Amino acid sequence: MYTYQRTIHFADTDAAGVVFFPNFLAICHEAYEESLSAAGIELNTFFGAHDVLVPVAGCTAEYLRPLASGDRISVVLTPRPAGADGYAIDYEIRRLGPPEKLAARVRTEHVCISARTRERQALPAPLAAWLAHDA
Amino acid sequence: MYTYQRTIHFADTDAAGVVFFPNFLAICHEAYEESLSAAGIELNTFFGAHDVLVPVAGCTAEYLRPLASGDRISVVLTPRPAGADGYAIDYEIRRLGPPEKLAARVRTEHVCISARTRERQALPAPLAAWLAHDA
Amino acid sequence: MYTYQRTIHFADTDAAGVVFFPNFLAICHEAYEESLSAAGIELNTFFGAHDVLVPVAGCTAEYLRPLASGDRISVVLTPRPAGADGYAIDYEIRRLGPPEKLAARVRTEHVCISARTRERQALPAPLAAWLAHDA
Amino acid sequence: MYTYQRTIHFADTDAAGVVFFPNFLAICHEAYEESLSAAGIELNTFFGAHDVLVPVAGCTAEYLRPLASGDRISVVLTPRPAGADGYAIDYEIRRLGPPEKLAARVRTEHVCISARTRERQALPAPLAAWLAHDA
Numbered sequence: 001m002y003t004y005q006r007t008i009h010f011a012d013t014d015a016a017g018v019v020f021f022p023n024f025l026a027i028c029h030e031a032y033e034e035s036l037s038a039a040g041i042e043l044n045t046f047f048g049a050h051d052v053l054v055p056v057a058g059c060t061a062e063y064l065r066p067l068a069s070g071d072r073i074s075v076v077l078t079p080r081p082a083g084a085d086g087y088a089i090d091y092e093i094r095r096l097g098p099p100e101k102l103a104a105r106v107r108t109e110h111v112c113i114s115a116r117t118r119e120r121q122a123l124p125a126p127l128a129a130w131l132a133h134d135a
Numbered sequence: 136m137y138t139y140q141r142t143i144h145f146a147d148t149d150a151a152g153v154v155f156f157p158n159f160l161a162i163c164h165e166a167y168e169e170s171l172s173a174a175g176i177e178l179n180t181f182f183g184a185h186d187v188l189v190p191v192a193g194c195t196a197e198y199l200r201p202l203a204s205g206d207r208i209s210v211v212l213t214p215r216p217a218g219a220d221g222y223a224i225d226y227e228i229r230r231l232g233p234p235e236k237l238a239a240r241v242r243t244e245h246v247c248i249s250a251r252t253r254e255r256q257a258l259p260a261p262l263a264a265w266l267a268h269d270a
Numbered sequence: 271m272y273t274y275q276r277t278i279h280f281a282d283t284d285a286a287g288v289v290f291f292p293n294f295l296a297i298c299h300e301a302y303e304e305s306l307s308a309a310g311i312e313l314n315t316f317f318g319a320h321d322v323l324v325p326v327a328g329c330t331a332e333y334l335r336p337l338a339s340g341d342r343i344s345v346v347l348t349p350r351p352a353g354a355d356g357y358a359i360d361y362e363i364r365r366l367g368p369p370e371k372l373a374a375r376v377r378t379e380h381v382c383i384s385a386r387t388r389e390r391q392a393l394p395a396p397l398a399a400w401l402a403h404d405a
Numbered sequence: 406m407y408t409y410q411r412t413i414h415f416a417d418t419d420a421a422g423v424v425f426f427p428n429f430l431a432i433c434h435e436a437y438e439e440s441l442s443a444a445g446i447e448l449n450t451f452f453g454a455h456d457v458l459v460p461v462a463g464c465t466a467e468y469l470r471p472l473a474s475g476d477r478i479s480v481v482l483t484p485r486p487a488g489a490d491g492y493a494i495d496y497e498i499r500r501l502g503p504p505e506k507l508a509a510r511v512r513t514e515h516v517c518i519s520a521r522t523r524e525r526q527a528l529p530a531p532l533a534a535w536l537a538h539d540a
Binding site for chain 2: 412414415416431434435438439442449473474475
């Protein structure tokens with residue numbers, strides 16, 4: 001489990017005055033990047049160095065409450081192992097209070113593939129360690 | 136059924152060189168806007184005029200093939216009625232060929248609520264007509 | 271002068287592997303929002319409450335060094351009064367080091383107008399106070 | 406001179422109900438991509454094939470009128486040579502009418518550099534031809 005906090009920015013919103021629904025997923029990806037970074041994994045160099053990609057193969061989102069510019073939020077992220085070559089990540093996005101309110105639940109599914117052959121392959125050790133630590 | 140075509144732009148991509156996964160949902164929303172517009176419904180004024188909101192309550196996406204800047208795509212959109220006060224929309228995103236390839240499947244779920252009370256309410260007639268026509 | 275720090279995220283980048291040039295402006299706007307928030311001004315409610323808008327009338331940017339996902343940056347923001355009804359804001363975006371490097375210089379120009387008549391009008395007192403404090 | 410038309414989408418807007426100012430630049434870049442594509446230059450492969458980058462070194466924007474979701478716009482793009490190794494591009498963004506209204510003027514400045522050494526270098530022939538044709 002890893003917790004990421006940030007503020008909703010104007011750039012996250014749309015003309016309905018609240019966060020545009022695809023942007024919840026971008027915010028979850030930020031939390032994922034921070035969680036990897038906290039485990040010493042830098043997205044920018046890690047995948048190239050290990051010759052792998054871990055693309056998002058699927059996602060689901062359930063939107064419970066709108067978020068507006070200026071709202072303080074927390075994203076609680078829990079990775080779930082899925083075989084030797086993948087994982088899912090569950091996210092709970094809460095608007096900090098008082099009172100604190102659950103705003104959305106998101107899940108992303110990731111599959112590890114070779115950058116060269118695009119065949120599935122086992123997670124590199126540091127990624128497996130991150131998964132074991134945060135799960 | 137409604138078909139929307141566009142080109143993948145640089146702004147849709149990320150440092151992995153392909154479309155950032157949340158942006159598939161933004162592209163689907165463009166197709167939805169165009170489909171409503173083709174039925175005479177302008178997002179910008181319609182909801183205010185009818186005092187309703189139809190927020191996205193949930194979505195799912197399955198990513199099958201990456202898309203790159205310059206790719207020509209089609210988005211085929213099929214709305215599905217879901218009671219008197221909601222609908223789902225299925226999207227198939229294809230990279231135009233030859234050969235044409237399915238790149239992603241997306242579903243968004245929409246619920247019609249009063250802009251004032253936020254209680255569920257029946258779809259305004261023009262939206263019900265769009266749904267009946269495109270389904 | 272106000273300093274904002276954040277990390278470059280994957281969502282900020284494009285297929286060239288670095289931050290997409292319009293996103294530097296969005297990052298500057300985040301710094302501006304944080305600076306206003308630190309002065310007790312919430313974008314989300316302030317302008318409606320004072321019946322004014324302060325749209326961006328112009329901007330310039332000079333890009334000196336690319337930024338990549340994972341880079342830690344600081345944005346130093348300095349507002350500059352421009353008459354009774356406007357201001358400019360200068361931003362310096364630095365990649366934190368070592369060594370620290372200037373990555374971009376941005377300026378945005380803002381004009382205060384009535385939300386009703388769209389005529390220029392004097393800055394509301396809290397905004398004038400923020401300007402006097404941070405300039 | 407090259408003319409690009411498109412519709413303003415919900416994703417372009419922010420909580421002020423109109424296009425977020427950095428997104429005007431992203432829309433201009435779309436017009437640039439389309440203009441290059443019309444000249445047979447695909448951003449996705451061209452720069453890699455010629456081992457060059459043509460990053461945006463600077464930009465200016467003047468915002469004259471807000472644009473809202475659903476607005477039809479045209480972007481008229483005129484490239485301007487700037488030595489053997491660079492060019493500027495002027496953009497006029499108009500909201501199509503009637504009546505047609507100028508919404509923004511944008512300029513981007515581009516410098517051609519070697520992807521390997523990052524030294525300035527002359528424009529590849531197809532890019533020089535595009536510049537001569539559209540200027």
